[in-house]
Amino acid sequence: MKTYLLPEYIVERDAERCIRCKVCVNQCTYDTHYYDAEDDVIRSRDENCVNCQRCVTFCPTHAITIRKNPNAYRENSNWTWETFRDIKKQSETSGVILTGMGCDKPHFTYWDRLLLNASQVTNPSIDPLREPMEIRTYLGAKPDALEMELENGDVVLKTQLTPQLCLETPIMFSAMSYGAISLNVQEALARAATECGTYFNSGEGGLHKSLYKYGSHAIVQVASGRFGVHPEYLDVATAVEIKIGQGAKPGIGGHLPGEKVTEDVARVRMIPPGTDALSPAPQHDIYSIEDLRQLIYAIKEATNYTKPVSVKIAAVHNSAAIASGMVRAGADIIALDGVRGATGAAPKVIRDNVGIPIELAIAQVDQRLREEGIRNKASIVAAGGIRSSADVVKAIALGADAVSIATAALVAIGCTICQRCYTGKCPWGIATSDPWISKRVNPEIASERLANLLRAWSFEIKEMMGGMGINAIESLRGNRLALRGVGLTDTELKILGVKMAGE
């Protein structure tokens, strides 16, 4: 069948600048560039280009420019280029349109309509360069009250505390499995988390033996596929997360295609190489809050109550009520993933249409747990669209204890959000299990980039807190007076629990 699809991008090569070094040919994993020996010239197959900018970045003479194909269809606000492309593609293949990364539509972002406060005249701001500023965060259930006793002049804590995660900065790395990302990337995340005193998350692909040494900064997942879940895996980690849902694809499972299940990926997932790794949509032992409680306590029992158990859900319509149930089921940490959360592969129609923005979910969950007097029984971790330290501060002010980042972390190590993670051919060596392409990420350099990012954001968080006259992150948590909204309806303001700017 002749395809009616037009190339999305046009590769322009400046013939005067091109020295025919073939860097672009070697760097592109989609076979966009090729060398024509007869004419001694490099040519391009525009239809293969995904605009990942790998060749542009590595071309030594800056000879390449990637442009959006100017051959547009007749302008139409309803029938965009994207809708044309999807319909034509589906009419040629009858397949579900896959995509990678998070929702790329602009209409769900509330961060940009929230503004932070600062101290002026009546209370002094604090300079974090000179004054102590506390951003250490503990995740886990907190007791209703603390009992203390004086022993030989020292205060001794009598209350038995449940296990906690100690974060030196309220930013963790979201769950990304080996298979979805390369081992080098996972190692970089593990090293950066260890260096910065925070946590990375194995995702549901098991934990590679070479990463066991980072277990003190690892959260491991138990998901519907139960891949790689065995006693040692649970023992080596510091916390265990039950994955119910993911912001990019609430309500559906995951299919890691057999071709991505290399020998090594298979060993870590504990399945035969080359087989599809299918994660069913539901966990088949969880049909209710009571069942969730059963799995939470199965894990607590299997780890002898030494680790906090997190439960991750996608932010959906009834998140607040669900979260209340999760806390009552015994979850120590509630991980919420918003509609803009990213993925290695998801049907585009799900990614862009299912779930709710994380901002609204944080506000509602925090509010509900406070109203029910159980907010102390679990920490809230928010993810799905955190792009900057300002988003972190706003998330905490809305009621989160900490956030998780994934897209921002991958961008730090090269990702350009071309949204083709599902192909397994990531030219930046990130979303791939191909051992050859994976070498493009050097774990040492990548972990340095990640640690730099966390340090920079941490300092910016302190700056923003200082500006508000707040010197401990606890004073920011759920402090919605630190926020004001712009361009929001009364209902939106009410749900977010913030006032209009100027109010």
Add this chain to the structure above:
Amino acid sequence: MLEEEKAIAEISAKLLPRLKVEKNVWKIDAEGLHYRELNSLLRAISRNGAERIEAHNVCGQRYVGTDLDAAIQIDIYGTPGNDLGAFMNGPTIVVHGNAQDGCGNTMNEGQIIVHGNAGDITGHSVRGGKIFVRGNVGYRVGIHMKEFQNKTPQLVIGGTAQDFLGEYMAGGVILILGLDLQEGEFCKARFVGTGMHGGVIYERGNILKPSKETNVMQVGKRDLRVIESLVKEFCKHFGADYNAIMNAKFHKIVPASKRPYGKLYS
């Protein structure tokens, strides 16, 4: 210190009266015990080299045998609760009664032998070890069973199963005998092997109605060897008549494709 004494030292005073040692068999009276107490007893005993434990008056306690990785045999009298042997890694559990839901959930290694019936999702995501059930099992049994390197989990059902037997099955062996069925009677199970993409289900006679994602085939010599050895073990555990069971035609149900959803996406 003797090993017995070491174990006893770890057990809180409240639980000590529940324990008796007779001829190297550790006997627990589990009546009214919370699962945390029962499991802490099992942990303490197994850590200190016990080989046989008997738990009496078990009634609904969950997660029995989880977090144990010793080669120990635990005989349970009564009805253990959900998630019996969840994440288990080595022990043998013999249930002299019925088991409830989630028996053997995500088990890595070990054996569970149930003299009565077992509930829903028996053998959920097991990766290794064996489960024998003399009676019937519930819904979604053997869901997402896997296999890994030298581990091939095996699940033998003496009676019948309910819907979605072997759903999402990715590896391992299920053998269903249908011993209590009348001539010509089928298992009530619908959607057998839905989403199955690995492993094999053996049926004695022609008692299952498999889903369209599977193929039914004659058994070969290699299949028969597996069936024979499993039936032998089954008879050893439950005292059944080997020849009577083997005097039937066996079939195997295998996935039609190793990639059932390979063409779903574009």
